[in-house]
Amino acid sequence: xxxxxxxxxxxxxxxxxxxxxxxxxxxxxxxxxxxxxxxxxxxxxxxxxxxxxxxxxxxxxxxxxxxxxxxxxxxxxxxxxxxxxxxxxxxxxxxxxxxxxxxxxxxxxxxxxxxxxxxxxxxxxxxxxxxxxxxxxxxxxxxxxxxxxxxxxxxxxxxxxxxxxxxxxxxxxxxxxxxxxxxxxxxxxxxxxxxxxxxxxxxxxxxxxxxxxxxxxxxxxxxxxxxxxxxxxxxxxxxxxxxxxxxxxxxxxxxxxxxxxxxxxxxxxxxxxxxxxxxxxxxxxxxxxxxxxxxxxxxxxxxxxxxxxxxxxxxxxxxxxxxxxxxxxxxxxxxxxxxxxxxxxxxxxxxxxxxxxxxxxxxxxxxxxxxxxxxxxxxxxxxxxxxxxxxxxxxxxxxxxxxxxxxxxxxxxxxxxxxxxxxxxxxxxxxxxxxxxxxxxxxxxxxxxxxxxxxxxxxxxxxxxxxxxxxxxxxxxxxxxxx
RNA sequence: GGCCCCAUCGUCUAGCGGUUAGGACGCUGGCCUCUCACGCCGGUAACGCGGGUUCGAGUCCCGCUGGGGUCACCA
Numbered sequence: 001x002x003x004x005x006x007x008x009x010x011x012x013x014x015x016x017x018x019x020x021x022x023x024x025x026x027x028x029x030x031x032x033x034x035x036x037x038x039x040x041x042x043x044x045x046x047x048x049x050x051x052x053x054x055x056x057x058x059x060x061x062x063x064x065x066x067x068x069x070x071x072x073x074x075x076x077x078x079x080x081x082x083x084x085x086x087x088x089x090x091x092x093x094x095x096x097x098x099x100x101x102x103x104x105x106x107x108x109x110x111x112x113x114x115x116x117x118x119x120x121x122x123x124x125x126x127x128x129x130x131x132x133x134x135x136x137x138x139x140x141x142x143x144x145x146x147x148x149x150x151x152x153x154x155x156x157x158x159x160x161x162x163x164x165x166x167x168x169x170x171x172x173x174x175x176x177x178x179x180x181x182x183x184x185x186x187x188x189x190x191x192x193x194x195x196x197x198x199x200x201x202x203x204x205x206x207x208x209x210x211x212x213x214x215x216x217x218x219x220x221x222x223x224x225x226x227x228x229x230x231x232x233x234x235x236x237x238x239x240x241x242x243x244x245x246x247x248x249x250x251x252x253x254x255x256x257x258x259x260x261x262x263x264x265x266x267x268x269x270x271x272x273x274x275x276x277x278x279x280x281x282x283x284x285x286x287x288x289x290x291x292x293x294x295x296x297x298x299x300x301x302x303x304x305x306x307x308x309x310x311x312x313x314x315x316x317x318x319x320x321x322x323x324x325x326x327x328x329x330x331x332x333x334x335x336x337x338x339x340x341x342x343x344x345x346x347x348x349x350x351x352x353x354x355x356x357x358x359x360x361x362x363x364x365x366x367x368x369x370x371x372x373x374x375x376x377x378x379x380x381x382x383x384x385x386x387x388x389x390x391x392x393x394x395x396x397x398x399x400x401x402x403x404x405x406x407x408x409x410x411x412x413x414x415x416x417x418x419x420x421x422x423x424x425x426x427x428x429x430x431x432x433x434x435x436x437x438x439x440x441x442x443x444x445x446x447x448x449x450x451x452x453x454x455x456x457x458x459x460x461x462x463x464x465x466x467x468x469x470x471x472x473x474x475x476x477x478x479x480x481x482x483x
Numbered sequence: 484g485g486c487c488c489c490a491u492c493g494u495c496u497a498g499c500g501g502u503u504a505g506g507a508c509g510c511u512g513g514c515c516u517c518u519c520a521c522g523c524c525g526g527u528a529a530c531g532c533g534g535g536u537u538c539g540a541g542u543c544c545c546g547c548u549g550g551g552g553u554c555a556c557c558a
Contacts, residue, residue, distance in 0.1 A: 011558050127484035175486045183556040190558045214553045282506040308494050311508040363520040438517035450519035
Protein backbone atom coordinates (compact mmCIF):
# COMPACT_ATOMS: atom_id res chain seq x y z
CA UNK A 1 0.00 0.00 0.00
CA UNK A 2 1.23 3.43 -0.90
CA UNK A 3 2.11 5.72 1.98
CA UNK A 4 -1.00 7.09 3.58
CA UNK A 5 -1.77 10.74 2.93
CA UNK A 6 -4.90 12.14 4.49
CA UNK A 7 -6.11 15.70 4.82
CA UNK A 8 -8.33 18.09 6.68
CA UNK A 9 -9.69 20.88 4.50
CA UNK A 10 -11.65 23.46 6.47
CA UNK A 11 -13.17 26.63 5.06
CA UNK A 12 -12.01 29.72 6.91
CA UNK A 13 -15.50 31.07 7.42
CA UNK A 14 -15.71 31.10 11.19
CA UNK A 15 -14.51 29.27 14.25
CA UNK A 16 -13.42 25.67 14.13
CA UNK A 17 -16.60 23.68 14.71
CA UNK A 18 -16.35 20.62 16.94
CA UNK A 19 -17.76 18.55 14.10
CA UNK A 20 -14.78 19.68 12.07
CA UNK A 21 -12.48 18.80 14.93
CA UNK A 22 -13.77 15.26 14.87
CA UNK A 23 -13.10 15.01 11.14
CA UNK A 24 -9.61 16.40 11.63
CA UNK A 25 -9.01 14.01 14.53
CA UNK A 26 -9.97 10.88 12.63
CA UNK A 27 -7.70 11.85 9.76
CA UNK A 28 -4.89 12.76 12.11
CA UNK A 29 -5.21 9.48 14.01
CA UNK A 30 -5.02 7.53 10.79
CA UNK A 31 -1.93 9.40 9.68
CA UNK A 32 -0.22 8.92 13.02
CA UNK A 33 -1.18 5.27 13.21
CA UNK A 34 0.05 4.45 9.73
CA UNK A 35 3.06 6.71 9.78
CA UNK A 36 1.47 8.65 6.93
CA UNK A 37 1.10 12.37 6.38
CA UNK A 38 -1.64 14.64 7.67
CA UNK A 39 -2.17 17.53 5.28
CA UNK A 40 -3.96 20.74 6.14
CA UNK A 41 -5.53 22.64 3.28
CA UNK A 42 -7.53 25.85 3.44
CA UNK A 43 -10.55 25.90 1.16
CA UNK A 44 -11.17 29.60 0.81
CA UNK A 45 -12.83 29.70 -2.58
CA UNK A 46 -15.95 31.20 -1.09
CA UNK A 47 -14.49 34.66 -1.13
CA UNK A 48 -17.63 36.17 0.30
CA UNK A 49 -17.30 34.37 3.61
CA UNK A 50 -13.63 33.52 3.97
CA UNK A 51 -11.51 35.67 6.23
CA UNK A 52 -7.86 35.64 7.28
CA UNK A 53 -8.95 35.95 10.91
CA UNK A 54 -10.89 32.74 10.64
CA UNK A 55 -7.95 30.96 9.09
CA UNK A 56 -5.75 32.08 11.99
CA UNK A 57 -8.31 30.88 14.53
CA UNK A 58 -8.56 27.48 12.87
CA UNK A 59 -4.80 27.03 12.81
CA UNK A 60 -4.55 28.10 16.43
CA UNK A 61 -7.35 25.76 17.46
CA UNK A 62 -5.74 22.78 15.77
CA UNK A 63 -2.47 23.59 17.44
CA UNK A 64 -4.14 23.83 20.85
CA UNK A 65 -5.71 20.43 20.28
CA UNK A 66 -2.35 19.01 19.30
CA UNK A 67 -3.57 17.99 15.85
CA UNK A 68 -0.35 18.94 14.18
CA UNK A 69 -0.13 18.88 10.41
CA UNK A 70 2.81 17.63 8.41
CA UNK A 71 2.07 19.76 5.37
CA UNK A 72 0.04 22.89 4.99
CA UNK A 73 0.01 26.57 5.88
CA UNK A 74 2.98 27.53 8.05
CA UNK A 75 4.33 23.99 7.76
CA UNK A 76 5.21 23.95 4.09
CA UNK A 77 5.54 20.80 2.03
CA UNK A 78 6.17 19.64 -1.51
CA UNK A 79 2.57 19.83 -2.64
CA UNK A 80 1.78 23.49 -2.02
CA UNK A 81 0.44 26.00 -2.06
CA UNK A 82 -2.05 24.73 0.52
CA UNK A 83 -4.51 27.55 0.19
CA UNK A 84 -6.96 27.21 -2.66
CA UNK A 85 -7.05 30.81 -3.81
CA UNK A 86 -3.33 30.47 -4.44
CA UNK A 87 -3.93 27.54 -6.76
CA UNK A 88 -6.24 29.13 -9.31
CA UNK A 89 -3.87 28.52 -12.23
CA UNK A 90 -3.83 24.81 -11.43
CA UNK A 91 -7.61 24.50 -11.55
CA UNK A 92 -7.76 26.38 -14.83
CA UNK A 93 -5.20 24.07 -16.35
CA UNK A 94 -7.12 20.97 -15.29
CA UNK A 95 -10.39 22.44 -16.52
CA UNK A 96 -8.88 23.19 -19.93
CA UNK A 97 -7.69 19.63 -20.12
CA UNK A 98 -11.17 18.30 -19.45
CA UNK A 99 -12.63 20.61 -22.10
CA UNK A 100 -10.03 19.50 -24.62
CA UNK A 101 -10.85 15.89 -23.84
CA UNK A 102 -14.56 16.49 -24.30
CA UNK A 103 -15.21 15.71 -20.61
CA UNK A 104 -16.34 19.24 -19.79
CA UNK A 105 -17.67 22.22 -21.68
CA UNK A 106 -18.10 25.96 -21.51
CA UNK A 107 -21.58 27.05 -20.60
CA UNK A 108 -22.83 30.57 -21.23
CA UNK A 109 -26.16 30.22 -19.47
CA UNK A 110 -26.31 32.97 -16.88
CA UNK A 111 -26.94 32.31 -13.24
CA UNK A 112 -29.93 34.64 -13.47
CA UNK A 113 -31.69 32.69 -16.21
CA UNK A 114 -30.99 29.40 -14.50
CA UNK A 115 -32.28 30.73 -11.20
CA UNK A 116 -35.36 32.02 -12.97
CA UNK A 117 -35.97 28.65 -14.60
CA UNK A 118 -35.51 26.91 -11.27
CA UNK A 119 -37.98 29.17 -9.55
CA UNK A 120 -40.48 28.93 -12.36
CA UNK A 121 -40.40 25.16 -12.13
CA UNK A 122 -40.76 25.30 -8.39
CA UNK A 123 -43.76 27.60 -8.69
CA UNK A 124 -45.43 25.13 -11.01
CA UNK A 125 -44.53 22.07 -8.95
CA UNK A 126 -42.93 22.52 -5.52
CA UNK A 127 -41.76 18.93 -5.53
CA UNK A 128 -40.15 19.09 -8.95
CA UNK A 129 -36.48 18.37 -9.28
CA UNK A 130 -34.70 21.10 -11.23
CA UNK A 131 -31.62 20.13 -13.17
CA UNK A 132 -29.45 21.96 -15.63
CA UNK A 133 -31.17 21.31 -18.99
CA UNK A 134 -27.93 20.80 -20.91
CA UNK A 135 -28.36 23.83 -23.11
CA UNK A 136 -24.65 24.23 -23.79
CA UNK A 137 -23.67 20.60 -23.48
CA UNK A 138 -23.10 20.10 -27.18
CA UNK A 139 -22.04 23.60 -28.11
CA UNK A 140 -18.48 24.80 -28.36
CA UNK A 141 -18.39 28.27 -26.90
CA UNK A 142 -15.24 30.29 -27.42
CA UNK A 143 -12.74 30.50 -24.59
CA UNK A 144 -13.16 34.27 -24.45
CA UNK A 145 -16.92 34.10 -24.00
CA UNK A 146 -18.36 34.81 -20.58
CA UNK A 147 -18.87 31.28 -19.25
CA UNK A 148 -18.62 28.72 -16.53
CA UNK A 149 -17.15 25.29 -17.09
CA UNK A 150 -19.50 22.39 -16.60
CA UNK A 151 -18.75 18.73 -16.24
CA UNK A 152 -20.31 16.47 -18.85
CA UNK A 153 -21.90 13.74 -16.71
CA UNK A 154 -22.20 10.42 -18.57
CA UNK A 155 -25.83 9.64 -19.34
CA UNK A 156 -25.35 5.97 -18.69
CA UNK A 157 -23.81 3.96 -15.91
CA UNK A 158 -23.34 4.52 -12.24
CA UNK A 159 -20.65 5.31 -9.74
CA UNK A 160 -19.84 2.61 -7.23
CA UNK A 161 -17.32 2.86 -4.45
CA UNK A 162 -16.62 1.00 -1.26
CA UNK A 163 -16.76 3.33 1.70
CA UNK A 164 -14.41 2.38 4.54
CA UNK A 165 -17.24 2.93 7.00
CA UNK A 166 -20.48 2.45 5.09
CA UNK A 167 -19.50 -0.24 2.63
CA UNK A 168 -20.63 -0.28 -0.97
CA UNK A 169 -22.46 2.79 -2.21
CA UNK A 170 -23.91 2.98 -5.69
CA UNK A 171 -25.32 6.05 -7.38
CA UNK A 172 -26.71 6.07 -10.93
CA UNK A 173 -25.22 8.78 -13.15
CA UNK A 174 -28.73 9.63 -14.27
CA UNK A 175 -29.27 11.09 -10.80
CA UNK A 176 -26.60 13.69 -11.43
CA UNK A 177 -26.64 16.84 -13.50
CA UNK A 178 -23.92 18.66 -15.38
CA UNK A 179 -22.46 20.44 -12.38
CA UNK A 180 -20.24 23.51 -12.52
CA UNK A 181 -16.49 23.07 -12.22
CA UNK A 182 -15.31 26.64 -12.60
CA UNK A 183 -17.23 29.82 -12.00
CA UNK A 184 -17.29 32.70 -14.45
CA UNK A 185 -14.39 34.28 -12.59
CA UNK A 186 -12.34 31.12 -12.82
CA UNK A 187 -12.62 30.18 -9.16
CA UNK A 188 -13.42 26.48 -8.74
CA UNK A 189 -16.44 25.13 -6.99
CA UNK A 190 -16.00 22.76 -4.06
CA UNK A 191 -16.08 19.43 -5.88
CA UNK A 192 -13.62 20.45 -8.55
CA UNK A 193 -11.22 22.23 -6.24
CA UNK A 194 -11.23 19.33 -3.82
CA UNK A 195 -10.55 16.74 -6.48
CA UNK A 196 -7.79 18.69 -8.20
CA UNK A 197 -6.15 19.35 -4.85
CA UNK A 198 -6.57 15.84 -3.53
CA UNK A 199 -5.11 14.34 -6.65
CA UNK A 200 -2.21 16.77 -6.98
CA UNK A 201 -1.51 16.47 -3.27
CA UNK A 202 -1.45 12.71 -3.51
CA UNK A 203 -4.25 12.14 -1.00
CA UNK A 204 -4.89 8.41 -0.62
CA UNK A 205 -7.91 8.47 1.67
CA UNK A 206 -10.59 11.11 2.01
CA UNK A 207 -12.33 10.99 5.39
CA UNK A 208 -15.05 13.53 6.07
CA UNK A 209 -18.54 13.95 7.47
CA UNK A 210 -21.48 12.08 6.04
CA UNK A 211 -22.91 15.36 4.78
CA UNK A 212 -20.26 15.03 2.08
CA UNK A 213 -21.30 11.58 0.97
CA UNK A 214 -23.40 13.09 -1.76
CA UNK A 215 -20.30 14.77 -3.19
CA UNK A 216 -18.43 11.55 -3.63
CA UNK A 217 -20.06 10.30 -6.86
CA UNK A 218 -19.42 13.54 -8.79
CA UNK A 219 -15.91 13.67 -7.42
CA UNK A 220 -15.21 10.13 -8.56
CA UNK A 221 -16.53 11.08 -12.00
CA UNK A 222 -13.97 13.89 -12.09
CA UNK A 223 -11.10 11.61 -11.05
CA UNK A 224 -12.06 9.20 -13.80
CA UNK A 225 -12.34 11.95 -16.41
CA UNK A 226 -8.90 13.13 -15.34
CA UNK A 227 -7.54 9.62 -15.57
CA UNK A 228 -6.37 10.04 -12.01
CA UNK A 229 -6.36 7.33 -9.34
CA UNK A 230 -9.45 7.45 -7.14
CA UNK A 231 -8.63 7.70 -3.43
CA UNK A 232 -10.42 5.66 -0.80
CA UNK A 233 -13.32 7.29 1.02
CA UNK A 234 -14.48 7.07 4.61
CA UNK A 235 -17.53 8.96 5.77
CA UNK A 236 -18.32 9.63 9.39
CA UNK A 237 -21.82 9.69 10.83
CA UNK A 238 -23.17 13.09 11.73
CA UNK A 239 -23.06 14.69 15.11
CA UNK A 240 -26.50 16.18 15.67
CA UNK A 241 -27.95 18.51 18.28
CA UNK A 242 -29.94 16.88 21.14
CA UNK A 243 -33.06 17.87 19.23
CA UNK A 244 -31.92 15.88 16.22
CA UNK A 245 -31.24 18.85 13.99
CA UNK A 246 -27.92 19.91 12.62
CA UNK A 247 -25.67 21.08 15.45
CA UNK A 248 -25.31 24.85 15.47
CA UNK A 249 -24.68 27.82 17.78
CA UNK A 250 -28.30 27.69 18.87
CA UNK A 251 -27.54 24.48 20.72
CA UNK A 252 -24.80 25.86 22.92
CA UNK A 253 -21.07 25.81 22.45
CA UNK A 254 -20.00 24.37 19.11
CA UNK A 255 -16.65 26.02 18.56
CA UNK A 256 -13.44 24.63 20.01
CA UNK A 257 -12.58 28.10 21.16
CA UNK A 258 -15.47 28.08 23.58
CA UNK A 259 -14.39 24.79 25.15
CA UNK A 260 -10.88 26.06 25.44
CA UNK A 261 -12.16 29.12 27.26
CA UNK A 262 -14.33 26.97 29.51
CA UNK A 263 -11.22 25.14 30.63
CA UNK A 264 -11.61 21.80 28.90
CA UNK A 265 -8.46 19.85 28.17
CA UNK A 266 -7.56 19.20 24.54
CA UNK A 267 -7.41 15.49 25.32
CA UNK A 268 -10.83 15.58 26.95
CA UNK A 269 -12.33 17.30 23.94
CA UNK A 270 -10.72 14.83 21.58
CA UNK A 271 -11.68 11.86 23.72
CA UNK A 272 -15.33 12.87 23.77
CA UNK A 273 -15.38 13.46 20.04
CA UNK A 274 -13.60 10.25 19.10
CA UNK A 275 -16.15 8.14 20.95
CA UNK A 276 -18.72 9.70 18.73
CA UNK A 277 -18.96 7.32 15.84
CA UNK A 278 -16.09 5.16 16.95
CA UNK A 279 -15.71 2.68 19.75
CA UNK A 280 -13.33 0.13 21.14
CA UNK A 281 -15.37 -2.36 23.11
CA UNK A 282 -16.24 -1.01 26.53
CA UNK A 283 -13.35 1.42 26.73
CA UNK A 284 -14.26 5.05 27.21
CA UNK A 285 -11.14 6.90 28.26
CA UNK A 286 -8.00 7.01 26.14
CA UNK A 287 -4.73 8.85 26.10
CA UNK A 288 -3.68 10.11 22.68
CA UNK A 289 -1.14 7.32 22.37
CA UNK A 290 -3.81 4.76 23.16
CA UNK A 291 -6.12 6.27 20.59
CA UNK A 292 -3.53 6.10 17.88
CA UNK A 293 -2.95 2.50 18.79
CA UNK A 294 -6.62 1.51 18.88
CA UNK A 295 -8.10 3.48 15.99
CA UNK A 296 -9.46 1.73 12.90
CA UNK A 297 -12.10 2.59 10.31
CA UNK A 298 -13.65 -0.82 10.74
CA UNK A 299 -14.75 0.00 14.26
CA UNK A 300 -16.48 3.21 13.24
CA UNK A 301 -20.24 3.25 13.64
CA UNK A 302 -22.72 4.30 10.99
CA UNK A 303 -25.59 5.80 12.93
CA UNK A 304 -25.80 9.52 13.53
CA UNK A 305 -25.53 10.65 17.12
CA UNK A 306 -26.68 13.47 19.32
CA UNK A 307 -24.31 15.74 21.14
CA UNK A 308 -24.48 15.36 24.92
CA UNK A 309 -22.93 18.22 26.89
CA UNK A 310 -23.11 16.30 30.20
CA UNK A 311 -21.23 13.34 28.89
CA UNK A 312 -18.71 15.71 27.36
CA UNK A 313 -18.12 17.23 30.78
CA UNK A 314 -17.84 13.80 32.36
CA UNK A 315 -15.27 12.63 29.83
CA UNK A 316 -13.29 15.79 30.37
CA UNK A 317 -13.51 15.20 34.11
CA UNK A 318 -11.80 11.85 33.65
CA UNK A 319 -8.92 13.58 31.92
CA UNK A 320 -8.77 16.11 34.73
CA UNK A 321 -8.65 13.48 37.47
CA UNK A 322 -6.28 10.84 36.33
CA UNK A 323 -2.61 11.39 36.93
CA UNK A 324 -1.94 8.73 34.36
CA UNK A 325 -3.36 11.17 31.82
CA UNK A 326 -1.53 14.25 33.04
CA UNK A 327 0.97 14.85 35.81
CA UNK A 328 0.41 17.12 38.77
CA UNK A 329 2.91 19.54 37.22
CA UNK A 330 1.09 19.63 33.90
CA UNK A 331 -2.18 20.07 35.72
CA UNK A 332 -0.90 23.05 37.65
CA UNK A 333 0.70 24.54 34.57
CA UNK A 334 -2.51 24.31 32.58
CA UNK A 335 -4.49 25.81 35.43
CA UNK A 336 -2.32 28.92 35.55
CA UNK A 337 -4.05 30.88 32.78
CA UNK A 338 -7.40 30.40 34.50
CA UNK A 339 -5.99 31.45 37.86
CA UNK A 340 -4.38 34.50 36.29
CA UNK A 341 -7.63 35.35 34.55
CA UNK A 342 -9.22 35.68 37.99
CA UNK A 343 -6.66 38.30 38.87
CA UNK A 344 -4.88 36.05 41.34
CA UNK A 345 -1.26 36.44 42.29
CA UNK A 346 0.52 33.13 41.99
CA UNK A 347 3.27 32.07 44.39
CA UNK A 348 6.85 32.30 43.29
CA UNK A 349 7.40 28.63 43.95
CA UNK A 350 5.62 26.08 41.82
CA UNK A 351 5.53 23.63 44.74
CA UNK A 352 2.72 25.47 46.48
CA UNK A 353 0.85 25.87 43.21
CA UNK A 354 1.09 22.18 42.44
CA UNK A 355 0.10 21.22 45.97
CA UNK A 356 -2.87 23.58 45.93
CA UNK A 357 -4.21 22.39 42.60
CA UNK A 358 -3.78 18.82 43.70
CA UNK A 359 -6.37 19.35 46.42
CA UNK A 360 -9.05 20.50 43.98
CA UNK A 361 -8.26 18.04 41.25
CA UNK A 362 -10.86 15.34 41.90
CA UNK A 363 -13.63 17.88 42.28
CA UNK A 364 -12.89 19.90 39.16
CA UNK A 365 -14.30 18.94 35.80
CA UNK A 366 -12.51 21.71 33.93
CA UNK A 367 -9.56 24.00 34.56
CA UNK A 368 -12.05 26.79 35.00
CA UNK A 369 -13.57 24.87 37.91
CA UNK A 370 -10.11 24.09 39.24
CA UNK A 371 -9.28 27.78 39.27
CA UNK A 372 -12.53 28.59 41.02
CA UNK A 373 -11.94 25.86 43.55
CA UNK A 374 -8.37 26.93 44.30
CA UNK A 375 -9.14 30.63 44.36
CA UNK A 376 -8.89 30.99 48.15
CA UNK A 377 -5.30 29.76 48.21
CA UNK A 378 -4.09 32.73 46.23
CA UNK A 379 -5.66 35.68 47.96
CA UNK A 380 -4.50 37.56 51.01
CA UNK A 381 -7.99 36.96 52.41
CA UNK A 382 -10.52 34.47 51.09
CA UNK A 383 -13.69 35.78 49.49
CA UNK A 384 -16.30 35.09 52.14
CA UNK A 385 -19.56 33.46 51.18
CA UNK A 386 -21.89 35.50 53.41
CA UNK A 387 -24.53 32.83 53.67
CA UNK A 388 -21.92 30.34 54.84
CA UNK A 389 -20.45 32.79 57.34
CA UNK A 390 -23.86 33.60 58.72
CA UNK A 391 -24.61 29.94 59.19
CA UNK A 392 -21.31 28.69 60.61
CA UNK A 393 -19.36 31.59 62.10
CA UNK A 394 -21.65 31.95 65.10
CA UNK A 395 -20.80 32.95 68.72
CA UNK A 396 -21.16 29.40 70.03
CA UNK A 397 -18.24 28.24 67.90
CA UNK A 398 -15.77 31.01 68.71
CA UNK A 399 -14.12 29.23 71.61
CA UNK A 400 -13.87 26.00 69.66
CA UNK A 401 -12.05 27.82 66.89
CA UNK A 402 -9.57 29.10 69.43
CA UNK A 403 -9.04 25.62 70.81
CA UNK A 404 -8.77 24.24 67.29
CA UNK A 405 -6.06 26.78 66.50
CA UNK A 406 -4.27 25.93 69.71
CA UNK A 407 -4.31 22.27 68.85
CA UNK A 408 -2.72 23.12 65.52
CA UNK A 409 -0.12 25.31 67.15
CA UNK A 410 0.81 22.48 69.42
CA UNK A 411 1.49 20.08 66.55
CA UNK A 412 5.08 19.03 66.11
CA UNK A 413 5.07 19.79 62.39
CA UNK A 414 2.84 21.61 59.90
CA UNK A 415 1.84 18.87 57.53
CA UNK A 416 -1.42 17.16 56.84
CA UNK A 417 -0.82 13.98 58.82
CA UNK A 418 0.66 15.63 61.87
CA UNK A 419 -2.02 18.31 62.03
CA UNK A 420 -4.77 15.76 61.70
CA UNK A 421 -3.29 13.67 64.53
CA UNK A 422 -2.92 16.71 66.76
CA UNK A 423 -6.49 17.80 66.19
CA UNK A 424 -7.85 14.35 66.84
CA UNK A 425 -5.94 14.14 70.09
CA UNK A 426 -7.48 17.42 71.15
CA UNK A 427 -10.97 16.31 70.08
CA UNK A 428 -10.64 13.12 72.02
CA UNK A 429 -9.41 14.87 75.13
CA UNK A 430 -12.31 17.30 75.00
CA UNK A 431 -14.75 14.63 73.97
CA UNK A 432 -15.73 16.62 70.92
CA UNK A 433 -16.46 15.60 67.37
CA UNK A 434 -14.76 17.33 64.49
CA UNK A 435 -18.14 18.15 63.01
CA UNK A 436 -18.55 20.69 65.78
CA UNK A 437 -15.76 22.84 64.45
CA UNK A 438 -15.12 21.72 60.88
CA UNK A 439 -17.54 23.93 59.01
CA UNK A 440 -16.63 27.01 60.99
CA UNK A 441 -12.93 26.37 60.37
CA UNK A 442 -13.64 25.72 56.71
CA UNK A 443 -15.43 29.00 56.25
CA UNK A 444 -12.68 30.82 58.10
CA UNK A 445 -9.97 29.24 55.99
CA UNK A 446 -11.60 29.13 52.57
CA UNK A 447 -14.57 31.44 52.81
CA UNK A 448 -16.91 28.67 51.74
CA UNK A 449 -18.91 25.76 53.06
CA UNK A 450 -17.47 23.35 50.50
CA UNK A 451 -13.76 22.87 49.98
CA UNK A 452 -10.98 20.30 49.93
CA UNK A 453 -10.30 18.48 53.19
CA UNK A 454 -9.46 20.73 56.15
CA UNK A 455 -6.03 19.29 56.78
CA UNK A 456 -5.05 19.46 53.14
CA UNK A 457 -6.06 23.11 53.11
CA UNK A 458 -4.13 23.84 56.30
CA UNK A 459 -1.02 22.15 54.97
CA UNK A 460 -1.09 24.04 51.68
CA UNK A 461 -1.95 27.38 53.24
CA UNK A 462 0.87 27.08 55.74
CA UNK A 463 1.03 27.95 59.41
CA UNK A 464 0.95 31.73 59.33
CA UNK A 465 -1.84 32.17 56.85
CA UNK A 466 -3.92 29.42 58.41
CA UNK A 467 -3.67 30.81 61.91
CA UNK A 468 -4.39 34.34 60.75
CA UNK A 469 -7.51 33.25 58.90
CA UNK A 470 -8.71 31.18 61.85
CA UNK A 471 -8.27 34.16 64.11
CA UNK A 472 -10.26 36.40 61.80
CA UNK A 473 -12.92 33.75 61.63
CA UNK A 474 -13.00 33.56 65.41
CA UNK A 475 -13.40 37.29 65.65
CA UNK A 476 -16.31 37.26 63.29
CA UNK A 477 -17.88 34.32 65.10
CA UNK A 478 -17.53 36.04 68.42
CA UNK A 479 -19.14 39.15 66.99
CA UNK A 480 -22.11 37.10 65.81
CA UNK A 481 -24.11 37.60 62.71
CA UNK A 482 -23.74 41.37 62.87
CA UNK A 483 -20.80 41.79 60.57
C1' G B 484 -40.29 15.15 -4.16
C1' G B 485 -35.32 12.79 -6.62
C1' C B 486 -30.75 10.58 -5.09
C1' C B 487 -27.90 8.70 -0.88
C1' C B 488 -27.42 6.98 4.19
C1' C B 489 -29.02 5.23 8.97
C1' A B 490 -32.03 2.46 13.00
C1' U B 491 -29.86 -1.57 20.65
C1' C B 492 -31.55 1.90 27.33
C1' G B 493 -33.21 9.35 27.57
C1' U B 494 -27.78 9.97 25.38
C1' C B 495 -22.81 7.69 23.52
C1' U B 496 -22.23 2.65 22.53
C1' A B 497 -20.77 -3.25 22.98
C1' G B 498 -22.93 -7.19 20.30
C1' C B 499 -20.59 -9.61 14.27
C1' G B 500 -27.00 -16.84 14.76
C1' G B 501 -27.59 -19.58 20.71
C1' U B 502 -25.90 -13.56 25.96
C1' U B 503 -29.69 -13.26 32.54
C1' A B 504 -28.65 -8.06 25.79
C1' G B 505 -22.76 -5.65 28.50
C1' G B 506 -20.29 -0.74 29.53
C1' A B 507 -20.34 4.70 30.00
C1' C B 508 -23.12 9.46 30.85
C1' G B 509 -27.63 10.90 33.15
C1' C B 510 -31.16 9.84 36.95
C1' U B 511 -31.50 7.19 41.57
C1' G B 512 -30.84 4.06 46.66
C1' G B 513 -26.73 3.12 49.96
C1' C B 514 -21.57 2.98 51.88
C1' C B 515 -17.32 6.12 52.90
C1' U B 516 -16.92 11.00 55.26
C1' C B 517 -14.95 17.38 58.50
C1' U B 518 -18.10 19.96 53.71
C1' C B 519 -18.23 19.31 48.45
C1' A B 520 -16.33 15.99 45.46
C1' C B 521 -13.69 11.38 44.41
C1' G B 522 -14.16 6.21 45.23
C1' C B 523 -17.08 1.74 46.14
C1' C B 524 -21.83 -1.27 46.13
C1' G B 525 -26.91 -1.46 44.11
C1' G B 526 -31.20 0.24 41.09
C1' U B 527 -33.70 2.47 36.67
C1' A B 528 -33.92 1.89 31.35
C1' A B 529 -33.19 -0.54 24.89
C1' C B 530 -33.14 -4.43 20.37
C1' G B 531 -39.16 0.72 15.88
C1' C B 532 -43.02 -2.60 13.17
C1' G B 533 -44.26 -6.68 9.85
C1' G B 534 -42.81 -10.62 6.93
C1' G B 535 -39.31 -14.22 5.68
C1' U B 536 -34.36 -17.57 6.11
C1' U B 537 -32.95 -20.90 10.19
C1' C B 538 -33.58 -26.02 14.97
C1' G B 539 -32.66 -20.96 16.79
C1' A B 540 -32.66 -14.14 15.26
C1' G B 541 -30.63 -7.68 18.27
C1' U B 542 -27.45 -10.23 14.81
C1' C B 543 -28.95 -12.46 7.68
C1' C B 544 -32.85 -10.95 3.56
C1' C B 545 -37.33 -8.04 2.04
C1' G B 546 -41.09 -4.46 3.02
C1' C B 547 -42.98 -0.62 6.14
C1' U B 548 -42.38 3.21 9.48
C1' G B 549 -39.21 6.68 11.46
C1' G B 550 -34.81 9.78 11.27
C1' G B 551 -30.78 12.22 8.72
C1' G B 552 -27.91 14.17 4.53
C1' U B 553 -28.10 16.57 -0.17
C1' C B 554 -30.23 18.63 -4.43
C1' A B 555 -26.17 26.53 -5.89
C1' C B 556 -21.60 30.11 -10.39
C1' C B 557 -21.66 27.69 -0.70
C1' A B 558 -18.26 24.37 1.32
